[in-house]
Each structure stands twice: as C-alpha cells, then as structure tokens.
Amino acid sequence: MIREKLVNEYRHLVNASYPYINSLLNNCYIKIIDGYLNPVSPAYYYLGIYYAGRNGKEITLYKYELKNIAKTFGMIDVVFINAKRIIRDPASTLKQENPRLWLELYWISSKVTTNLD
Template identity: 80%
Template sequence: MIREKLVKKYRDLVSYSYPYINSLLNDCYLKIIDGCLNPVSPPYYYLGIYYVGRSGKEIVSYQEELRKIAKTFGMIDIVFLDAKRLIRDPVSTLKSENPRLWLELYWISSKVTTDLD
C-alpha cells in the first residue's frame, strides 16, 4: 500500500516537472523493487519502469531526469524492463511466482496498439 502511494507521488512529481515524460509513463507500469545484500545490511530500493516495445527508447532517453526525481524519493536507481519480452519469455516463472505483476504487464503490453516489434 505504501509503495503504491510512493509511485503515485513519483508520477505526480514527474507530471509537475516534466509533462511530456509523464505522458510517456502513461503507457508504462511502475513498481518499487527492493533488494538487500545480506540480512544485516539495510534494504535498498529501485524504481522499475516496465515499458512496451518502441516506447522504451524514448523513455530511456529521459533516464537522467527520471533518475534525479527517483533519488529525491530515496531510491538508488531506475531499472528499465521490456514488459512484452518478460511475458513472452518461455522460461520465465513470473506467471507462477507473481501472477498479479504478470497480469499488469500483460495488460500494459496489450493496450498499446502500435507497429509490430
């Protein structure tokens, strides 16, 4: 619940600072990804931006602006992932391990109706 609010605040700040980038993020799925080196060390957080197809090149071109805003929220970095590639990967276990994320990525990849990749 807190992560969804943090992502919403991130989107609001991007919308205020960079309206064009916000329009690009409307076709993406944003998620906070956490990691930890060992049980003793504190966790660190990334922002995962799941994009679809050709829109990824344009979003990645604005990675410095997105990274600067993410650092204000205490995140280490941004990770860009192709949603269509993840859901079509035959050896991926994402569908069985995290079905909600898989459905979100499937929804994002199916709503974009641009040229075939």
C-alpha cells in the same frame, strides 16, 4: 499500500516537472523494487519502470531526469525493463509466482497506441 502512494507521488512530481515524460509513463507500469546485499544488511530501493517494447527508446532518452526525481524519494536507481520480453520468456516463472504483476505487464505490453498526427 505505502509503495503505491510513493509511486503516485513520483508520478505527480514527474507530471509537475516534465509533463511530456508523464504522458510516456502512462503507458508504463512503475513498481518499487527492494534489494539486499546480504540477509543482515538493510534493504535498498530502486524504481522499476516496465515499458512496452514500442516506447522503450523514447522513455530511456529521459533516464537522467527520471533518476534525479527518484533520488529525491531515496531510490538508488531507476531500472528500465521491457515487459514484452518478460511475458514471452518461456523460462520465466513470474506467471506462477506473481500472477497480478504478470497480468499488469501483459496489459501494458498489449496496449495499442496510434499516432494519427
């Protein structure tokens, strides 16, 4: 629950600072990921942005801005992950280990956006 609030605050700050980037993040799934160097060391946190393959290049263009905002929340780094690759990977056990995350990634990767400009 605290992680969800932190992600919502992150989105709010991105929206206040860079509205265009926030519109790109609407097609992404953002998750706080924790890592450990060894079992006794304290955890470090970074932000995982799962994107669909079609908007990956556009989001990674703004990685400097997204990393700077994440650093204000105490995150080490921002990692960009292609959701379609994870879903289609036959060796992935994500569907069995974390079915909710798998469904979220499936939903993100199957969204269809049309540019009728």
